[in-house]
Amino acid sequence: MKANAPPQSALVLFSAGQDSTVCLAWALARYGRVETIGFDYGQRHRIELDQRPIVLAALRALRPDWAARLGPDRCADMTGFGALAASALTADQPIAQPEGELPTTFVPGRNLFFLTAAAAFAYGRGLDVLVAGMCETDFSGYPDCRRATIDAMEAALALGLDRAIPIETPLMRLSKAQTWALAYELGGEPLLNLIREETHTCYEGDRTQRHEWGYGCARCPACELRAKGWAQLVASQ
């Protein structure tokens, strides 16, 4: 990034969930060049990895102006981190982690890890900023979602890379209803429909049950938040 030049390009941490898809639309509305990165860390369900190209294709189809700015996408293999985190509590014993299963004891710090990997990639790609969907409103229990943590990480990365790569978190102080509203603002009904139909949030990996707000088990915390936010948006119209 040239000194004093406004940022021109962004790398979006994209998981094909509702939040990161809204972040991606937000970045596409602001930057001339937008790339995406995701992380395979051995998550419990492959469904969010499977939805990545589908959501990206749908966004391209929806808006030719976005299609012109978007790409390439990169899905980075971070299964070693998942395995490391899983084994932390069992390092004295042989690791008996069923393949593809995320442990319930998943170690905090995951977001710092992903931000560091994304920043290294952005550095190599010459991208100016990171955009990430962390939100301290809904997920206050996770210390690495707080803006104070992101600020500290941004400072460490600027020193470690010897280049400032701001981390933009457009959803940080939004409720889920406000995130739905932001999606409407960015892309109207078509983007709302795309998010409802193609993005995945459910912790249980359920894409068989269809609801007003999308697919999911409707019982896990992620589904509950998504459904409640949607209901609030509808009620406010």
Added chain:
Amino acid sequence: MKANAPPQSALVLFSAGQDSTVCLAWALARYGRVETIGFDYGQRHRIELDQRPIVLAALRALRPDWAARLGPDRCADMTGFGALAASALTADQPIAQPEGELPTTFVPGRNLFFLTAAAAFAYGRGLDVLVAGMCETDFSGYPDCRRATIDAMEAALALGLDRAIPIETPLMRLSKAQTWALAYELGGEPLLNLIREETHTCYEGDRTQRHEWGYGCARCPACELRAKGWAQLVASQ
């Protein structure tokens, strides 16, 4: 870590090189419980990974008091990070990175990445501090070796993990000659001999040529630093 309790245990970032082996001895002299972690990031030579168990076994054999405090060791698979870094400059093209080759364009930020992984592991293992061999004296060209960077990373990790995990860098302001002297102080001639014989530093992965200061090509920057430090130590005796 309990509030106000002095740290009792450490996780050492251990690569089987001279610096991290001195760090490990330094930690064994201070803490009642010391574990080690290393990173396979697809480095050019496997030799440093092969030397890990050898150096650890030699340290155990040398000092039963250290043997009682040491272990387990963990070598974490971070090849995904190596591949990500390598592909940053080629993400538009198919990746044509020869297997096991570290690109010359290896992306900065590697130390931040490893520290984040180590901190997440230490958190899960209930270890109090990290010990790492970064040194700003000899490697001032790498911004992620500076203490200012480490301080910022420490702050980010404390917020992200919601627990302070200090990062101790005993070699930060030492010359290579002073690092050899520290090894002597910690373990006398036997530790010096162990470091000369078993640790690996050479960028070229050469373990066929034997010198006073250990094995290596004697021409790469790492060998030159190691040899020069050794010569200074000898001259000062």
